[in-house]
Amino acid sequence: MNKIEKCGYVAIIGRPNxxxxxxxxxxxxxxxxxxxxxxxxTRQQILGIKTVDEVQAVYIDTPGLHKTEQRAMNRYMNRLANAVIIDANVVVFMVDATRWYDEDDAILEKLADVTAPVILAINxxxxxxxxxxxxxxxxxxxxxxxxxxxxxxxxxxxxNVAELEKVIMDLLPEGPHFFPDEQVTDKDERFQVAELIREKLIQLTEQEIPYSTTVVVESMKLEGNLLNISAIIWVEREGQKPIVIGKDGALLKRIGTLARKDIEKLFDKKVFLRLWVKVKSDWTNNERLLQGLGFE
Ligand SMILES: Nc1nc2c(ncn2[C@@H]2O[C@H](COP(=O)(O)OP(=O)(O)O)[C@@H](O)[C@H]2O)c(=O)[nH]1
Ligand SMILES: [Mg+2]
Known part of the structure; x- marks a missing residue:
């Protein structure tokens, strides 16, 4: 007997962090x-796809909704987040159990326009x-x-994650699956690699560095069982270069080692990772440059 397929977009929204x-x-x-x-x-919209038998949920991890729109990057993230709420079949609004924030109020206001069911996840x-x-x-x-x-x-x-998932799955509409059942994300391998490097960079640096850098994978070649990758960490100003590199290159080396381990786990291959730090001035403010780096 054929079961009826279900599929839909699930937007996960909420304040940063x-x-x-x-x-x-x-x-x-x-x-x-x-x-x-x-x-x-999270800077770009990322899809996470989960198929369980006849039901496929396509989760959208949105960059945070920001009340203040200062720079092009924030404007871009806001536009994305707004579009996602309107198009979703199910919305998961996540709040922090320990505190209510002004940003939560702003999101509640935006939800007034949403016709899809909204689940409140108190995290x-x-x-x-x-x-x-x-x-x-x-x-x-x-x-x-x-x-x-x-x-x-x-x-x-x-x-309670499994409980939340069940509630979501039950709310999805009938329809054919958008993606092959075994697909997990919409992003290509280069993006995933760049993101894993950026994660370590964010975790190991402070103040403005996490916000003023981006990572681009220049080349990725499989040589036998060895994945040979070279990537560039773009910083905004000349003065940020030595911060990212660290004393005698120590910080860049740690970023590289941690990222390499994650990449090896992701692809189940040995990885050789080379990182360079370069300066691209004022990139967060320039929409054209954002586009050039893959933020369409
Ligand atoms: N204590 C606690 N920390 C959490 C929980 N969920 C996420 N975090 C932490 O909160 C921080 C922000 O998480 P992240 O998923 O990046 O938040 P996002 O900005 O909304 O995507 C990270 O340090 C997480 O480890 C939770 O249920 N409990
Ligand atoms: Mg995030």
Whole structure:
């Protein structure tokens, strides 16, 4: 007997740092979206695809919705996030169990235009010692919006993720699958490699460096069982170069070692990774340059 196929887009939205990318990786079972404690880690929209029998969920990890639009990068991320909410079949609005932020209010306002069912995911409950304190939080929020479901959870500790997934799957509309059942992400291998390098860069540097750098994979060649990769870390200013390289090249070496291990795990191959640091001035402010680097 043929079962009826279901498929739809699921937008994961919420303020920066709330745990959207962590949830996406949980759901698809692979690191398709990089994670760090710093906001603006996710710059491009990333699809994570999960097919279970006849149901296919296409998750969209959105860059954070920003209240203030300062630079071209922020404007670009805002446009993306808005478009995603409108087109989604299901919206997962993620908030932090420990605190309500002004940005959450701004997102709630945007949800007024959404006709798709919205699930409220209250994340980071592992940080709430007394779970009964969640109850007034839940009841206040349920008065502010007609959520299809409210799910307290922890993406990091994998608590209630399976329950959330079930709620999502049940809400997806009937229709043919958009992607082959075994596909996990829409991004190509070069992008995934660049992102893993950027993740280490963000995790190991401070202040403006995480926000003023981008990574481009120049070449990627399979030689026997060895994957030979060379990539460029673009920084904004000459003065940032020595920071990324570190004393005697120590920081760049650590970034390279950690990234290489992740890349080896991803492709199940030995990897030889070469990194260069170059200066591309004022790239976050220049929309044309953004496009040139692959941010369409
Ligand atoms: N304690 C705790 N930390 C979490 C949880 N989910 C995510 N985080 C952490 O929050 C930070 C931001 O996560 P990320 O997924 O990058 O957030 P995004 O900006 O919304 O994509 C990272 O340091 C995560 O490890 C959770 O359930 N509990
Ligand atoms: Mg993210």
């Amino acid at each position: 709330v745990g959207k990318s962590t949830l996406l990786n949980d759901l698809v079972g692979q690191k398709v979206s990089i994670v760090s404690p710093k906001p603006q880690t 980071k409950i592992d940080k709430v010692k007394d779970k009964s304190r969640l109850l007034p939080f839940i009841s206040r929020l349920s008065e502010r919006y007609n959520f299809a479901k409210i799910v307290p959870m922890s993406a990091k500790k994998y608590e």
